[in-house]
Amino acid sequence: MSPDLGKCSRSLLTCEKSNFLNEQSRHEVHVSRHCFNYKISLLLPECEVLPVRVENVIHNFSSYYLVRDLPVYKFLEEKWLATVVKKGSFYALSCKTRIDEDNVCALLPSGQLILSLDKDTYEHLGLEGRPSLYSHKKVMRYVVSVDLTNKSLVPGTKRYQQVLLCLKERVMLRSDFLLTTCHPGADKDGALHNLLSQYTYEECRPTLHSQTLKNLFCPSLHHSDLRGKGLSCTPNQFLEWLGAVNLNISCDNSAVSFLSTYMCPEPRAPVSQSVLCTVTGLIPPKDVCRLLKELRCYFAEPNFAAWVSLTVHGFVDCPVSWGAAEHGFFKGGENLYNFVCFKNQDYWLYKATGSEDACPP
């Protein structure tokens, strides 16, 4: 009866190797489909200060808004639909709600409103939805997805009234929200401003934090050897090393040391200094694409770096990870992807997910 205590839940890692220049390369698609990004960490070996062009790309990342106690039916109201949702660059994610416990709402730029509801709310709400893919014996979570740009949801139609009635009278879904309309500077035409006037909200900027790391051992990667047969280390070892750098874990312990035996993977080379910069906040995929483009032309100037790494962490409590694939949280809800760009415009794209997630595309 006592289960084998050695088992643990599944995790997936997909590695893709391609070149930025060749036209079928799908790096744009992958980035744009991962809508809600919480943190970006950029590692530039062999450079002592963050290049100024990269810096100002980060500086005009779009700002995002934290709105307190915003009811969900607001997204259906005409002025919201017209000014913001229909524009196709509006992201909203409910924050301070846990995907494995409470109701979580997310609004994708495609106009799809995804509600991940617990059983009681779903039975009260009255909107058709399907049970979650990751429910154990008893289904306790349902996913309702409403396409706001759908013709049948034009204000005034019966379906529109019904949905509005459900979200307003039956169950007043309200929570704090993180919104962004991908306008970099201050909200120019004040559209979002007057929408949020009745609610307490604050405009936030993604926080940038960069540091230079002295004489670090970096694994030397060869662009052709993705699987780590000999010229470079295996993908998993590289990701582990990247995590160690991000958490400033010392990588030169000897095998006999009592505390930790972690070593930087072979083949490796010492690097005098490298820059590690992290950006946290609600970062829409557009900004990640801009940063990626900037990194590609970073190699245009002469520098010694063989490769550059860009890691993007998704939100743990977000109902969707890539595209509209359902994302759950069992013991950890990690969904992250990482670009390694080489001098010759080759790139490796790692996508890692935890136990309750579809296989990354």
Add this chain to the structure above:
Amino acid sequence: MEEKSASYERVVYKNPSEYHYMKIHLVLENADTSISAEEFKYLIISGLKDLYGEVGAAIPFDVLTFDQTALSAILRVFNSGLVKLWSALTLTGSYANKPCAFRVTQVSPFLLALSGNSREMEV
């Protein structure tokens, strides 16, 4: 050294990493007792020894980092030893017969995921 653009290649690994990583921190009754990294690891090993005996105490795990002030650490353990280590941490109740408690903040098969946990976003 422009080489011909690499051919497209895609690999999917299932359970790629044979390690699991845990971000934990220790809560003590009187917060001023200072604990060194070795004592910290020894406390965990004695918890393992108490619950799983000699076999348990032999489970290899690394204390990747240890922050003395916040008494927080990141552990690395083999997949097979994760459940045993985690349950031993849970059931450890005292250090130098003063009550203590391990709080596990995050567990993940990817060390990188520990550096970007959106649940720690102060909002």
Add this chain to the structure above:
Amino acid sequence: MSVFMDLNIIAIADKAKLQSTIETAAHLGYSTVAINYVVEGQQKKQLIPKPQPVAELFEKFPIVQGKSRPIKVLNRLTVVVTDASHFRLANAYKDFDILAVFPKTEKLFHAACMTYDVDIICIAATEKQPFHCKRSPVNGAIERGVHFEISYTAAIRDSTMKKYTIANAINLMTTCKGKNVIVASGAEAPLEMRGPYDIANLGLVFGLSEGDAKAAVSTNCRSVVLHGETRATALGIIHTMKRPQPPSEQPEEETPAAKKAKTETD
């Protein structure tokens, strides 16, 4: 899974300590907590402690960590039953949300599973269970929606208790196959509580599967609370309550219907 709950915080006299325990529970991520009044059913005239009304506990309830809702506190009564006469459905039981019984003998365990109107049956944690959990009473209890509770704080306090708790838990799992099991703390001090994900992992040591272990801290606890509420209804069929004061329909800030609707039916 539903929200995380810890249905067993011992009601200690020292109010400050109880408050700090509940604050720790909120900090760890538990959305609902039950204050447990233990009654040793010895003499005829049982003194059922009057549960302290929940509102007095805090003026402002601590917010659950990672959420924006305050923690929900319930009252629970546990009757330790050593002989048949101890458990009588006194109406003093009415003002508790959850009822639990701790049978000490095989006969009482069988009676508790099949006949007693309770929500939780406690499993011994501090000594070897004097009897085997037979299949028929356990199946009867599962069918009636009664849950079995394993508390882990004794195991944390003393290492010999670890042996008894684990042995009794695995013994129970062989018969009930992980159904209708909840894991609760039974904590008296803040440091004796552990986080919900730790307990989900601890469930594996008790013989539960991964999904059952997480359900033991969340979904099954929700069923226990609902089972407690069923007692207030007429045999679980009709539930009548005072209509909340007609919500004044101001344009904007009407009382959040979700909250009212939730308390009304849940």
Add this chain to the structure above:
Amino acid sequence: MVRLKARCVRTNKLFFPCFVSFLDGCGACVYVCRYLLCEVCVSQRSKLQLLEEKAIFQAVKSAVAKAHGEYGAALFSIGSKVTYLNAYTGVVMLRFRKAFYQLLWSALPFINSIGPQGRKVPCFFNCIYVGGTIKTCQKFLVRYDRQQLYRMLPHCKTGAEKQEVRRAVQTCSHSFYKATQQEDDDDDDDDGGEEGEEEETIVL
């Protein structure tokens, strides 16, 4: 398997009846179990007499507690039992639950002495068979025992001993089946010489 010198063969009749009589004693165990047949290998055969069930149980229990800690001790306390012990031939049968018998079995090699504090008997457990039921263990024991008797045949010096070993082998094989049908009265004359000049191993 270490061959240790042992006194001349005990007539196998001796151990069969008590084995057979034991059969009907064991209650039907509700849970699925695994039975481990182990030999207690000691340096001096005489020490075997000192063993009794409680000491063996204590030894296994403390070994499991030492090797697997509280978790092991908890698992051991569910349904574990010394089902059969024969102090003459040093055969022990332990019953463990099927769910965790491998974990408990892994603790057996760590036992190096049995017995109360004062009179510790240095020995080790050699597990020869794991069976699902007592019957299969018994069948194995019969075959194993006959194989031991065959291996003793070349070592017998005097004709009488050879004769007596061969007879033991016959009785051992068919007497077992006869024994299970009806109780054959035990012929009390213990024909085996008390101290044969050659010590042979009875490793059953």
Add this chain to the structure above:
Amino acid sequence: MERVVLSRIPPDEKKLVGVRARHGKAAQQFTQAFLKSSIPRMSSDAIEDILLHRAVVLRYTRVKKTRGKKTKAKGLNAKERRELKVFQLKPEHQKYELFLPLHELWKQYVADLCNGLKPESNPQMIQQKLLKADFHGAVLTVVRSKCPSYVGTTGILVQELKHVFKIITKEDRLKTIPKRNSVFSVEMGDFITHIYGSRFELRSSERSAKKFKVKGNIDL
């Protein structure tokens, strides 16, 4: 009767039956021996009084009561009901206003059932009474349901069958809502009553008689 039994068998039947006639004593002895051998347990005098008192009837036939043809059950059986569409509302009757008087009637019925529905009367007592009450004519709303599209339908209960509530809505639409996996709410005075349909699946007539057993909890 006695004479017939003890008279001699006529000669021609003797051959037919193949019985040799015995005279006086021999016959007497034969019968004694025969009786002793066939009824071993009984003593001879017990046999004696059996023979004397009762006539031993050889073939036992009960007069079969020929009951008159059962009067045909007055009611219609299910098939006929379906053909005659007895329990179906004709379209022109499906009007909301038609049932308003029924609703008023129901309100008075409930008021005096729960003696006045005073605000301070305790809900426990009311719900015990409602257990056995009839709900035809009540305004029923689906509050919760496993199938979300039922949620929100409101109307006067027209017909309550074993598994289904038939409700007429304000838009004069007759809706059939299954009881299973739904919670209905009824407003009465200043009380709200929730009816858990899954445990309410009885014909209204049987509900008053049945003793209910609590099973499981109020979760769909």
